[in-house]
Amino acid sequence: MSVYDHFRKEELPFVERALEMLTLVERKQAMRLTDFLDPRQAAILKSLTSQVQDVSVTANGGYEGAERVRVMLHPDYLTPEAEEFRLTLLHIAADQRFKRLEHRDVMGALLNAGLKREKFGDMIVDESGLFAVVAEEVADFVRVQVTHIHRTPVSFEKVEWASFQAPSERLTEKTITVPSPRVDAVIGEVYHLSRAKAVIPIRAGRLKVNWKVVDDPSYQLETGDMVSLAGFGRFKLLEVAGATRSGRLRMNVGLVT
CATH class of the missing domain: 3.30.1370.160 (Ribosomal Protein S8; Chain: A, domain 1)
Structure with a gap:
């Protein structure tokens, strides 16, 4: 083989x-x-x-x-x-009184400036502000070229890693019941889709489990799996809590916010 x-x-x-x-x-x-x-x-x-x-x-x-x-x-x-990985942390200063910027807004601005996705890492949006991790070799380009996100003026300022507090994972927990741990059944319950409608994006290759494309609707999910469905979002299977009286499985999932 x-x-x-x-x-x-x-x-x-x-x-x-x-x-x-x-x-x-x-x-x-x-x-x-x-x-x-x-x-x-x-x-x-x-x-x-x-x-x-x-x-x-x-x-x-x-x-x-x-x-x-x-x-x-x-x-x-x-x-x-650590310095050999050539990682630069940028804080994004923006007046968000009229529009709150989100992860996709920051990513869109960097892509629209001509950067390849491979040149920037995580974008962190939390109570302490907006941050982007970028390759050191493009940091100055970002600071000069990206001056607005949508119509909001922004500035990117370099931050020392020693002063950065890493965010904790933010999940909104939800309990669902499903007939089985099949992925089509689970995403149907999480995103309020019928089984038939859940199968369509799976077959189209729009579903990933642990960042790997899964196109088999009968794929069995396990505790700890990270599931993403393009256009809908991501969730983590936190726990399979057991069976209900009717024989369905009770699951706790965490929606990534």
Whole structure:
């Protein structure tokens, strides 16, 4: 069986690039830094270290619990320092009296400025303000080019990591009952869709479980799974609490806010 048989067709270009990088690090015994990866890509890269000798991967997204990370590929005997990941934290100053900016607003502004998604990591929106983690090499570009988000004037200012308090995960808990842990049944209850309507986006490849595309409506969810449905949002399966008197499963889910 080929190593490529373990991955979906749309993942193969990334798998090929990852193998090339790992092989280069193995041959030259040097470190190599990636752009920002999503959790699925980071997991793929880590799994592929089995194809080379004495090469490790270390991830850093700027803070504990970061979703998007840059990954350093390095020989086992080297340990990368935090500054080698070239991560810059930017605080976004904005007058939000008339419009409260959200995660998608910040991401849209960065993309519209011409940045590739791979050049910026998490966008943090909480009570302490708006922040964006970007690759060091594009930080000055962002500060100069992005002056408005929608019609709201904004400015990006560099913040030292030592002064940053990482946000805690914000989940709105909800209890549902389902006939089974099938993913079509669960997303139907979470997003108030009929089973037939839930199947359509799943078959279209718009559902991800733990950042991996799942197009099988009968896929069985487990506690701890992170589920995202394009256009609807994300939730985490927190607990399967047992059966009701009617035999349905009671589940606690956390909607990501």
